[in-house]
Amino acid sequence: MPPEAVRTFFSRLRAERPEPRSELRYRTPFELLVAVILSAQATDASVNKATETLFRVADTPEKMLALGEEGLRRHIRHIGLHNSKARNILATCRILLERHGGEVPRSREALEALPGVGRKTANVVLNVAFGEPTIAVDTHIFRVANRTGLAPGRTPREVERRLLEVVPETFRRHAHHWLILHGRYVCTARRPRCGACPVADLCAWEGKAAPG
Template identity: 60%
Template sequence: MNNEKRRQILTRLRDNNPHPQTELHFSSPFELLVAVTLSAQATDVSVNKATAKLFPVANTPKAIYALGVDGLKDYIKTIGLYNNKAINVIKACEILLEKYDGEVPEDREALESLPGVGRKTANVVLNTAFGWPTIAVDTHIFRLANRTKFAPGKNVQEVEERMLKVVPAEFKVDVHHWFILHGRYTCLARKPRCGSCIIEDLCEFKDKVYPEE
């Protein structure tokens, strides 16, 4: 795929959704950090249901740490892998309190040092909470980048590096959200909705799927 076609794709996605947002509910960098940590191998819907009960009760490192692992589990037990996630969140809260005065650090290395926080989670927090031009590659973005030939790669790291190279600066902050939403609602894993896709004519996927077929 050439750069002109990539720019057209990004322009259409921007025109369709000028101010894309994550579907995770949060009101602070810390709430986002917790929500993204909980979202691993879980849906945003399930995370939002849990945090809707958790955050009104505890939405700071100090308050969640005070719940303890067992107390936190009661709020997130409907989410997959909740046992390990509860342990990681409590440990992360302890570190935030001890090292960062209870604030989420705007620093990749510091974020990735927190339990349960990998590169993807750090990218989401830096992008969504702090406006960094980072690109967190999840399953939707990985699929979309490869299927469309926008930024093909054998693994998430390759796709991220490729995306960072080919996405113009003006689109970098929002491309993460555009691709996630497009992959979640249009370019589905098993049966993409090519007939209703706004970038269908620009996509280089050879096996497009249409309603009449």
């Protein structure tokens, strides 16, 4: 996609959602970190349902550890992979207390050293909690980047690299959310809503529906 088209692409997404926000509910970086760990292979809605009760009783690493594995599992049992996620969250809480004074670290290296935290989760935390211009490539962003021709790549890491190369700096802070929300509600995996897409004319997808 030519540079001017990329600028137009994001200008239109920004016009629709000037201040995009994560659909995960959280109040602190710690709550966000836990929510993002839980969101792997799960919907934001299911995570929000679980954390609504969980964060009432455990909104710090100390309180989360006090719940214990069984206590934590009771809150997240309806989320996929809840057993391994419970273990990872508690192990992460121990590291936060032992190495980071109970605070969520602001460096990628430290975040990726936490159990259950990979590059995508670290990017989300850096972007949403700390305002870093990172782009976490999930299934929605991977699809949008490849389908539209914005930043095609064979792997999430390759798509991330290309997005960071082509997205103008002025749009980079919110690019993550604009692309996720566009993929979640417009450029869906099945039956994309091309007729309602604000960037359809810029899209290179051969299968896009004709206007009208």
